[in-house]
Amino acid sequence: MALMQISEPGQAPAPHQRKRAVGIDLGTSNSLVASFRNGSVQTLPDLDGRHLLPSVVHYGEQGQMLLGNAALAVAGEDAENTLMSIKRLMGRSYRDVAQADVLSPYTLVDCGEDMVKLKTRVGDISPVQVSAEILKTLAERAVETLGGELDGAVITVPAYFDDAQRQATKDAAQIAGLKVLRLLNEPTAAAVAYGLDEREEGAVAVFDLGGGTFDISVLQMQKGVFEVLATGGDSALGGDDFDVEIARWFAGESIATLSAAQRRQLLNACKAAKETFANPELNQVEIEVLGQSKLLTREQLNALLDPLIDRCIRACKRALRDARLSADNILNVVMVGGSTRTLRVRERVAEWFGREPLTSIDPDKVVALGAAQQAEQLVGNRQGDEVLLLDVIPLSLGIETMGGLTEKIIHRNTTIPVAMAQEFTTFKDGQTAMAIHVVQGERELVEDCRSLARFELKGIPPMVAGAARIRVTFQVDADGLLQVAAKEETTGVESQVQVKPAYGLSDGDIADMLKASWASAGEDKEARALREQQVEAEALLQALSAALLADGEALLSEDEQKALLADMEKLHNEREQGTAASIANQIELVGKASETFAERRMNASIKKALAGRRVDDL
Amino acid sequence: MTDFNPTENFFQLLGLPQQFELDQAKLSQSYRQLQQSVHPDRFAAEGERQRLLAVQKSSQINEAFEVLRSPTQRAAYLLKLAGVDSDLSSATFRDTDFLMQQMMLREELSELSSASDPEAALDKFYRELDTAASNQQAAFAGHYQAGDYMAARDVLAKMHFLDKLRHEAEQKEASLLDY
Structure with a gap:
């Protein structure tokens, strides 16, 4: 049995098995999947050789679903049931998007x-479900191309996405049955694809103008660590807005x-005109179009686009200020997103940064390629030349205080993961509960920020006002997702709160969507649950075996090793039967049995890192 | 082996001497090396517990880095380690030069919006703040090294004032330049 080999010192480990990992760019207009194949990262085409999957889902009259190009083909005749550009609806309430989205052909449903x-003939559909369908299609394409189930995926999100939008993306991946290795910021992925991590050390600006979002990130590369210094942008500005501007010019009031x-x-015609100007x-x-010609x-085009491009340049200015750099400190400017094909955008960017931007990799594919590279590393296929990508939180996290004001707890552009604690107290005698409202945003008034979660701390022991000391810890993980824990310090009463964003889905919603997706796939729920646990068990056993091989001898006594191995063997048997x-x-x-081992491994690597530094200094 | 001690202070955690003067390059180097070994990405393919632990350790190192690289936070942290009451409300301002400087800076800040070139005026203002801040940092370093913690605390209060001004300037900038 493979498992027993690790307890026999000197015996060769099981041959290294290559894992299947993909990078997915879930875009506003188009989505892509990429993977490491034949020595390099490549985007994976569908059976017709097309790499881009239009992020479009059509719900047909007989309940059938069309995706990508097939859905796009019927968009003209059945616009209401063809859902596109839904990325800008992820994690958003009706109030957030209703104004910006006046030109969407489909009908939005106000869910408070x-x-x-989105209203369709098959019922009201969540943007998360639509995203899950797109992810599922890409995952199936990868499974076929790579010849087996996927071990993990890196999914990219705009750096500017807040907690609710990131959570919505992760929920979509869960519904699509993907194991998310990391939510990676798109600009970071693009910089990785350009191999800027292997070039000279210095600052890089990534200018990412997609269909519906604009991101600017300033990164710093040093000694194998790619650090995001600052991010900025606008999650409701993109090439779609260029089309709308042209359409407004064309149709005037009658629009x-x-x-x-x-x-x-009309929008399609304007988009086509814009693309023609790339020559x-x-x-x-x-x-x-519409029987008219202009x-x-x-x-004129430049004059129409300039106000929108101005907004991009202002965001660049701010990001550089946040990074405490000026435009001439930037060594490279990376262009990402189909809208950077617009020549006016390139001109203005070159002018403002004072250097020609990098455009050699297809701006539509660059993010997926970088994500695939990172997925390859995270899943464990690449060792030795690891690059570490440190991201920052794009918007400040805070809580509501008296008078509807926000008190920031974690500031924008703080490197993640991060944990911050804040102490609160009771203001009434005998108070046993306390309401906490978590918000995200830069503005001072709560109503101008995004409401992430409201929760109540219960079970505070009754004391006189001001005597209780409630420590609330905000933990943001490497994906930028928040968790909150609270503890009453004088008595040690603890309450863990899983923060689900108010705009997100409840666990019940996700379960329902999962069920619906099984039903449509004709899959048996039990069989799927069993397979998921088997995969989970296998992953844990593999990881622990590798860890034991590397550090078992050094960090565990013989008895400890034996005990852990016995538990692992039980899991191995359980997995089979x-x-x-x-x-x-x-x-x-x-998991519990390996806790001490996990702790010691972490400490050992910290020691090793510092020891390494001291040796370097000599 | 001895276990990593979670109560060890940020300077020890990053392998740096406990003092105000800081070798920025060394701080960044230690920080990167530590993150290379504990960041959750290093454990992406491992069990949930190992990943959770990595999130915690990585957060701790980020916090240490944030505190140490900011001169004001570093100064406050050093005083806290020295057992000095961090309540700055009792700090006294008999330094009329500093008060004058504050008044002038405040005036300048309030007139920024009406400047003919607000951006250039802002840049100048930031430069003045930088100079004022580095003077106070030098003063703090001197008092701290001499063991005069009370004097160091008064300087820290001034550092806080300058930070607050910078924060206000940044907010003004946001509204002026229409971010």
């Missing part, structure tokens, strides 16, 4: 405080009277 939904299908036609030779384009010159529940149970037991 909860995430907005409000167009039907959904007409709007779609530097052309100076004017005739737009013909001539657009490059000068057990039920989903019994495997889960044994996973929990092995």
